[in-house]
Amino acid sequence: MKAIIYRDNGGPDVLQLVDRDLPEPGPGEVRVRVAVSGVNPTDWQARSGSGHPKRFAEVTPHLDGAGTIDAVGAGVDQRRVGQRVWLFMAAAGRPTGTAAEFTVVPAEQAVPLPDEAGFDLGASLGVPALTAHRALTVAEDGPRRLSPGALDGKVVLAAGGAGAVGHAVIQLARWAGATVVSTVSSPEKARLAAAAGAHHVIDYREGDPAGDIREVAPDGVDLVAEVALGANLALDLAVLRTRGTIATYANDGGMPVELDVLGSMVLNAHFHFLVLFLAGPEARAAAVEDVAAAVRDGALPVGEEHGLPLVRFPLDRTADAHRAVENRAVGKVLVDIGG
Numbered sequence: 001m002k003a004i005i006y007r008d009n010g011g012p013d014v015l016q017l018v019d020r021d022l023p024e025p026g027p028g029e030v031r032v033r034v035a036v037s038g039v040n041p042t043d044w045q046a047r048s049g050s051g052h053p054k055r056f057a058e059v060t061p062h063l064d065g066a067g068t069i070d071a072v073g074a075g076v077d078q079r080r081v082g083q084r085v086w087l088f089m090a091a092a093g094r095p096t097g098t099a100a101e102f103t104v105v106p107a108e109q110a111v112p113l114p115d116e117a118g119f120d121l122g123a124s125l126g127v128p129a130l131t132a133h134r135a136l137t138v139a140e141d142g143p144r145r146l147s148p149g150a151l152d153g154k155v156v157l158a159a160g161g162a163g164a165v166g167h168a169v170i171q172l173a174r175w176a177g178a179t180v181v182s183t184v185s186s187p188e189k190a191r192l193a194a195a196a197g198a199h200h201v202i203d204y205r206e207g208d209p210a211g212d213i214r215e216v217a218p219d220g221v222d223l224v225a226e227v228a229l230g231a232n233l234a235l236d237l238a239v240l241r242t243r244g245t246i247a248t249y250a251n252d253g254g255m256p257v258e259l260d261v262l263g264s265m266v267l268n269a270h271f272h273f274l275v276l277f278l279a280g281p282e283a284r285a286a287a288v289e290d291v292a293a294a295v296r297d298g299a300l301p302v303g304e305e306h307g308l309p310l311v312r313f314p315l316d317r318t319a320d321a322h323r324a325v326e327n328r329a330v331g332k333v334l335v336d337i338g339g
Contacts, residue, residue, distance in 0.1 A: 003096075012326075028074075029072070033069075034338060035065075036334050036335065037123060038333070040062075047061055060098075062091060067087070067337075068082065069083045073107075087110055113295070117295055136223065139244075149176070153177075157225070167307055171300050175297065175300075181201075192304075193307060224236045224246045230254065233246075308331055
Protein backbone atom coordinates (compact mmCIF):
# COMPACT_ATOMS: atom_id res chain seq x y z
CA MET A 1 0.00 0.00 0.00
CA LYS A 2 0.98 3.65 -0.40
CA ALA A 3 1.55 5.62 2.80
CA ILE A 4 2.96 8.93 3.93
CA ILE A 5 5.61 8.67 6.64
CA TYR A 6 8.16 10.75 8.48
CA ARG A 7 11.12 9.56 10.50
CA ASP A 8 12.32 12.87 11.89
CA ASN A 9 10.51 15.94 13.14
CA GLY A 10 10.72 18.98 10.93
CA GLY A 11 8.96 20.94 8.20
CA PRO A 12 6.56 19.50 5.62
CA ASP A 13 9.49 18.25 3.53
CA VAL A 14 10.13 15.44 6.04
CA LEU A 15 6.97 13.74 4.73
CA GLN A 16 7.66 10.93 2.25
CA LEU A 17 5.44 8.77 0.06
CA VAL A 18 6.48 5.13 0.46
CA ASP A 19 5.28 1.56 -0.10
CA ARG A 20 4.43 -0.42 3.02
CA ASP A 21 3.02 -3.87 3.74
CA LEU A 22 -0.70 -4.10 4.29
CA PRO A 23 -1.32 -3.89 8.07
CA GLU A 24 -3.23 -6.66 9.82
CA PRO A 25 -5.82 -5.84 12.50
CA GLY A 26 -5.14 -7.28 15.93
CA PRO A 27 -7.71 -8.27 18.57
CA GLY A 28 -10.35 -5.58 18.95
CA GLU A 29 -9.14 -3.71 15.86
CA VAL A 30 -10.43 -3.03 12.36
CA ARG A 31 -8.59 -2.29 9.13
CA VAL A 32 -10.00 0.53 7.06
CA ARG A 33 -9.46 1.29 3.39
CA VAL A 34 -9.11 5.05 3.70
CA ALA A 35 -10.95 7.21 1.18
CA VAL A 36 -10.26 10.67 2.61
CA SER A 37 -7.87 11.83 5.34
CA GLY A 38 -8.53 15.01 7.31
CA VAL A 39 -5.69 17.31 8.33
CA ASN A 40 -5.76 19.26 11.61
CA PRO A 41 -3.31 21.70 13.23
CA THR A 42 -2.43 18.92 15.66
CA ASP A 43 -1.11 16.86 12.74
CA TRP A 44 1.48 19.38 11.59
CA GLN A 45 2.35 20.24 15.19
CA ALA A 46 3.09 16.56 15.86
CA ARG A 47 5.15 16.35 12.67
CA SER A 48 7.16 19.44 13.60
CA GLY A 49 7.63 18.25 17.19
CA SER A 50 5.84 21.27 18.62
CA GLY A 51 4.56 20.10 22.02
CA HIS A 52 4.18 16.54 20.75
CA PRO A 53 7.20 14.31 21.50
CA LYS A 54 7.84 11.75 18.76
CA ARG A 55 7.41 8.24 20.17
CA PHE A 56 8.00 6.00 17.15
CA ALA A 57 10.84 5.53 14.70
CA GLU A 58 8.44 5.99 11.79
CA VAL A 59 5.07 7.75 11.83
CA THR A 60 2.17 7.88 9.37
CA PRO A 61 0.36 11.10 10.32
CA HIS A 62 -3.26 12.26 10.63
CA LEU A 63 -5.83 11.60 13.29
CA ASP A 64 -9.03 11.82 11.25
CA GLY A 65 -10.36 10.16 8.14
CA ALA A 66 -13.14 8.15 6.55
CA GLY A 67 -13.36 4.98 4.53
CA THR A 68 -14.60 1.40 4.56
CA ILE A 69 -13.76 -1.45 6.93
CA ASP A 70 -12.22 -4.30 4.92
CA ALA A 71 -10.98 -6.60 7.70
CA VAL A 72 -11.53 -7.10 11.43
CA GLY A 73 -9.47 -8.63 14.21
CA ALA A 74 -10.47 -11.20 16.79
CA GLY A 75 -13.41 -10.18 18.93
CA VAL A 76 -14.88 -7.78 16.37
CA ASP A 77 -18.19 -8.55 14.67
CA GLN A 78 -17.43 -9.86 11.16
CA ARG A 79 -20.54 -8.04 9.93
CA ARG A 80 -18.59 -4.78 10.22
CA VAL A 81 -16.63 -5.71 7.08
CA GLY A 82 -17.91 -3.43 4.32
CA GLN A 83 -19.16 -0.80 6.79
CA ARG A 84 -18.55 2.86 5.93
CA VAL A 85 -16.95 4.65 8.90
CA TRP A 86 -15.39 7.87 10.12
CA LEU A 87 -12.21 7.67 12.17
CA PHE A 88 -10.95 9.74 15.07
CA MET A 89 -7.63 9.83 16.95
CA ALA A 90 -6.17 7.21 14.61
CA ALA A 91 -2.57 8.35 15.21
CA ALA A 92 -3.00 9.09 18.92
CA GLY A 93 -0.47 6.91 20.73
CA ARG A 94 0.01 4.83 17.58
CA PRO A 95 2.49 5.10 14.69
CA THR A 96 -0.09 4.74 11.91
CA GLY A 97 -2.64 7.42 11.10
CA THR A 98 -4.94 7.96 8.12
CA ALA A 99 -2.43 9.33 5.56
CA ALA A 100 -2.26 5.89 3.93
CA GLU A 101 -4.36 3.66 1.72
CA PHE A 102 -5.13 1.45 4.72
CA THR A 103 -4.96 2.00 8.47
CA VAL A 104 -5.73 -0.06 11.56
CA VAL A 105 -7.54 1.40 14.57
CA PRO A 106 -9.37 0.13 17.67
CA ALA A 107 -12.89 -0.82 16.60
CA GLU A 108 -14.53 1.88 18.73
CA GLN A 109 -12.57 4.56 16.85
CA ALA A 110 -14.25 3.57 13.59
CA VAL A 111 -17.74 5.05 13.83
CA PRO A 112 -20.50 4.02 11.40
CA LEU A 113 -21.11 6.64 8.70
CA PRO A 114 -24.64 6.77 7.23
CA ASP A 115 -24.94 6.05 3.51
CA GLU A 116 -26.21 9.58 2.87
CA ALA A 117 -23.11 11.11 4.51
CA GLY A 118 -20.09 11.41 2.22
CA PHE A 119 -16.53 10.53 3.08
CA ASP A 120 -15.66 14.25 2.95
CA LEU A 121 -18.00 14.80 5.88
CA GLY A 122 -16.62 11.77 7.70
CA ALA A 123 -13.05 12.99 7.36
CA SER A 124 -14.07 16.46 8.61
CA LEU A 125 -15.50 15.20 11.94
CA GLY A 126 -12.98 13.77 14.40
CA VAL A 127 -10.95 16.43 16.18
CA PRO A 128 -13.09 19.46 15.20
CA ALA A 129 -16.50 17.97 15.98
CA LEU A 130 -15.46 16.16 19.16
CA THR A 131 -13.65 19.26 20.43
CA ALA A 132 -16.74 21.36 19.70
CA HIS A 133 -18.90 18.89 21.62
CA ARG A 134 -16.57 19.05 24.59
CA ALA A 135 -16.62 22.86 24.57
CA LEU A 136 -20.42 22.87 24.55
CA THR A 137 -20.80 20.44 27.46
CA VAL A 138 -18.54 21.78 30.22
CA ALA A 139 -20.70 24.63 31.57
CA GLU A 140 -21.88 24.38 35.19
CA ASP A 141 -25.45 25.20 34.17
CA GLY A 142 -25.37 23.36 30.87
CA PRO A 143 -25.91 19.81 29.64
CA ARG A 144 -23.31 17.05 29.61
CA ARG A 145 -24.84 15.59 26.44
CA LEU A 146 -26.09 17.19 23.24
CA SER A 147 -29.32 16.44 21.44
CA PRO A 148 -32.14 18.52 19.96
CA GLY A 149 -33.40 20.80 22.75
CA ALA A 150 -30.43 20.28 25.08
CA LEU A 151 -29.36 23.93 24.70
CA ASP A 152 -32.80 25.50 24.43
CA GLY A 153 -32.75 29.02 25.89
CA LYS A 154 -28.94 29.22 25.88
CA VAL A 155 -26.82 31.72 23.96
CA VAL A 156 -23.53 30.38 22.62
CA LEU A 157 -20.73 32.56 21.29
CA ALA A 158 -18.60 30.72 18.72
CA ALA A 159 -15.36 32.64 18.35
CA GLY A 160 -13.81 32.18 14.92
CA GLY A 161 -16.88 30.67 13.31
CA ALA A 162 -15.12 30.22 9.96
CA GLY A 163 -12.63 27.72 11.42
CA ALA A 164 -13.19 23.97 11.49
CA VAL A 165 -13.92 23.79 15.24
CA GLY A 166 -15.89 27.04 15.21
CA HIS A 167 -17.95 25.68 12.32
CA ALA A 168 -18.72 22.53 14.31
CA VAL A 169 -19.58 24.61 17.40
CA ILE A 170 -22.12 26.58 15.36
CA GLN A 171 -23.70 23.48 13.86
CA LEU A 172 -23.84 21.42 17.05
CA ALA A 173 -25.10 24.33 19.17
CA ARG A 174 -27.83 25.13 16.66
CA TRP A 175 -28.80 21.43 16.42
CA ALA A 176 -29.10 21.42 20.22
CA GLY A 177 -31.37 24.50 20.22
CA ALA A 178 -29.05 27.37 21.22
CA THR A 179 -29.09 30.88 19.85
CA VAL A 180 -25.70 31.09 18.17
CA VAL A 181 -23.57 34.21 17.85
CA SER A 182 -20.28 34.02 15.98
CA THR A 183 -17.41 36.49 15.82
CA VAL A 184 -15.26 36.74 12.70
CA SER A 185 -12.58 39.00 11.25
CA SER A 186 -13.76 39.64 7.67
CA PRO A 187 -16.85 39.78 5.45
CA GLU A 188 -15.84 36.51 3.74
CA LYS A 189 -15.60 34.73 7.09
CA ALA A 190 -18.91 36.29 8.09
CA ARG A 191 -20.51 34.71 5.04
CA LEU A 192 -19.14 31.31 6.02
CA ALA A 193 -20.28 31.57 9.65
CA ALA A 194 -23.76 32.51 8.49
CA ALA A 195 -23.79 29.61 6.03
CA ALA A 196 -22.85 27.28 8.91
CA GLY A 197 -26.01 28.38 10.70
CA ALA A 198 -25.02 31.18 13.09
CA HIS A 199 -28.05 33.31 13.90
CA HIS A 200 -25.93 36.43 14.39
CA VAL A 201 -22.48 37.14 12.95
CA ILE A 202 -20.34 40.01 14.22
CA ASP A 203 -17.05 41.34 12.84
CA TYR A 204 -15.04 41.93 16.02
CA ARG A 205 -12.76 44.35 14.20
CA GLU A 206 -15.60 46.76 13.40
CA GLY A 207 -17.74 49.07 15.52
CA ASP A 208 -18.74 47.95 19.02
CA PRO A 209 -18.72 44.13 19.05
CA ALA A 210 -19.54 43.89 22.78
CA GLY A 211 -22.51 46.19 22.32
CA ASP A 212 -23.66 44.24 19.28
CA ILE A 213 -23.50 40.96 21.19
CA ARG A 214 -25.32 42.49 24.16
CA GLU A 215 -28.14 43.50 21.82
CA VAL A 216 -28.62 39.81 21.05
CA ALA A 217 -28.02 38.67 24.65
CA PRO A 218 -28.87 41.52 27.08
CA ASP A 219 -28.17 39.27 30.08
CA GLY A 220 -24.95 37.97 28.56
CA VAL A 221 -23.96 34.82 26.72
CA ASP A 222 -24.05 31.50 28.53
CA LEU A 223 -20.99 29.94 26.95
CA VAL A 224 -18.07 31.04 24.80
CA ALA A 225 -16.22 28.46 22.69
CA GLU A 226 -12.88 30.24 22.37
CA VAL A 227 -10.10 29.76 19.81
CA ALA A 228 -7.92 32.79 20.67
CA LEU A 229 -8.17 33.48 24.39
CA GLY A 230 -5.37 36.04 24.59
CA ALA A 231 -6.83 38.16 21.81
CA ASN A 232 -10.48 37.78 22.76
CA LEU A 233 -10.63 37.55 26.55
CA ALA A 234 -11.61 41.18 27.14
CA LEU A 235 -14.52 40.83 24.71
CA ASP A 236 -15.52 37.47 26.20
CA LEU A 237 -15.71 38.90 29.72
CA ALA A 238 -17.60 41.96 28.49
CA VAL A 239 -20.42 39.78 27.14
CA LEU A 240 -20.38 36.79 29.53
CA ARG A 241 -23.33 36.39 31.87
CA THR A 242 -22.90 35.74 35.58
CA ARG A 243 -21.74 32.13 36.07
CA GLY A 244 -21.10 31.85 32.35
CA THR A 245 -18.35 29.64 30.92
CA ILE A 246 -15.43 30.30 28.61
CA ALA A 247 -14.30 26.98 27.10
CA THR A 248 -10.88 27.40 25.50
CA TYR A 249 -9.51 24.90 23.01
CA ALA A 250 -6.73 27.04 21.47
CA ASN A 251 -4.92 30.35 21.70
CA ASP A 252 -4.47 31.27 18.05
CA GLY A 253 -1.98 34.05 17.61
CA GLY A 254 -0.26 33.19 20.88
CA MET A 255 -1.12 36.49 22.54
CA PRO A 256 -0.44 36.39 26.32
CA VAL A 257 -3.53 36.05 28.48
CA GLU A 258 -4.04 38.91 30.91
CA LEU A 259 -6.80 38.01 33.34
CA ASP A 260 -8.93 40.50 35.26
CA VAL A 261 -9.15 38.34 38.36
CA LEU A 262 -11.53 40.54 40.36
CA GLY A 263 -13.83 41.06 37.40
CA SER A 264 -13.89 37.34 36.72
CA MET A 265 -14.65 36.62 40.37
CA VAL A 266 -17.53 39.09 40.42
CA LEU A 267 -18.94 37.35 37.37
CA ASN A 268 -18.36 33.93 38.95
CA ALA A 269 -16.90 33.17 35.54
CA HIS A 270 -15.89 29.62 34.75
CA PHE A 271 -12.82 28.96 32.61
CA HIS A 272 -12.40 25.50 31.13
CA PHE A 273 -9.27 24.62 29.19
CA LEU A 274 -9.61 21.54 27.05
CA VAL A 275 -7.55 19.22 24.90
CA LEU A 276 -9.51 16.41 23.30
CA PHE A 277 -6.79 13.78 23.82
CA LEU A 278 -6.76 14.37 27.58
CA ALA A 279 -10.53 14.33 28.04
CA GLY A 280 -11.72 11.33 30.01
CA PRO A 281 -12.90 8.26 28.11
CA GLU A 282 -16.49 8.78 29.23
CA ALA A 283 -16.55 12.33 27.90
CA ARG A 284 -15.03 11.22 24.59
CA ALA A 285 -17.46 8.34 24.24
CA ALA A 286 -20.40 10.68 24.89
CA ALA A 287 -19.07 13.09 22.28
CA VAL A 288 -18.76 10.32 19.69
CA GLU A 289 -22.32 9.16 20.33
CA ASP A 290 -23.77 12.67 20.13
CA VAL A 291 -21.79 13.66 17.04
CA ALA A 292 -22.89 10.44 15.34
CA ALA A 293 -26.51 11.33 16.18
CA ALA A 294 -26.05 14.81 14.72
CA VAL A 295 -24.62 13.28 11.54
CA ARG A 296 -27.66 10.99 11.27
CA ASP A 297 -29.88 14.06 11.62
CA GLY A 298 -28.01 15.81 8.80
CA ALA A 299 -26.88 18.56 11.18
CA LEU A 300 -23.17 18.64 10.29
CA PRO A 301 -22.87 19.21 6.52
CA VAL A 302 -19.61 20.47 5.03
CA GLY A 303 -18.68 22.33 1.86
CA GLU A 304 -18.59 26.02 1.06
CA GLU A 305 -22.38 26.25 0.84
CA HIS A 306 -22.48 25.02 4.45
CA GLY A 307 -19.76 27.34 5.71
CA LEU A 308 -16.73 25.01 5.50
CA PRO A 309 -14.90 25.10 2.15
CA LEU A 310 -13.00 21.92 1.32
CA VAL A 311 -9.37 22.31 0.29
CA ARG A 312 -8.17 19.11 -1.39
CA PHE A 313 -4.83 17.49 -2.12
CA PRO A 314 -3.83 14.06 -3.46
CA LEU A 315 -1.84 11.72 -1.23
CA ASP A 316 1.47 12.52 -2.92
CA ARG A 317 0.97 16.20 -2.04
CA THR A 318 0.36 15.68 1.67
CA ALA A 319 3.25 18.06 2.39
CA ASP A 320 1.31 20.80 0.58
CA ALA A 321 -1.76 19.93 2.65
CA HIS A 322 0.30 20.47 5.81
CA ARG A 323 1.57 23.79 4.46
CA ALA A 324 -2.02 24.86 3.80
CA VAL A 325 -3.05 24.13 7.40
CA GLU A 326 0.07 25.83 8.80
CA ASN A 327 -0.72 28.88 6.66
CA ARG A 328 -4.25 28.98 8.11
CA ALA A 329 -6.17 28.01 5.01
CA VAL A 330 -9.84 28.87 5.41
CA GLY A 331 -11.89 25.69 5.42
CA LYS A 332 -11.13 22.01 5.93
CA VAL A 333 -7.99 20.55 4.37
CA LEU A 334 -8.49 17.02 3.04
CA VAL A 335 -6.20 14.48 1.42
CA ASP A 336 -7.84 12.25 -1.20
CA ILE A 337 -6.56 8.70 -0.91
CA GLY A 338 -8.92 6.16 -2.47
CA GLY A 339 -12.46 5.26 -3.39
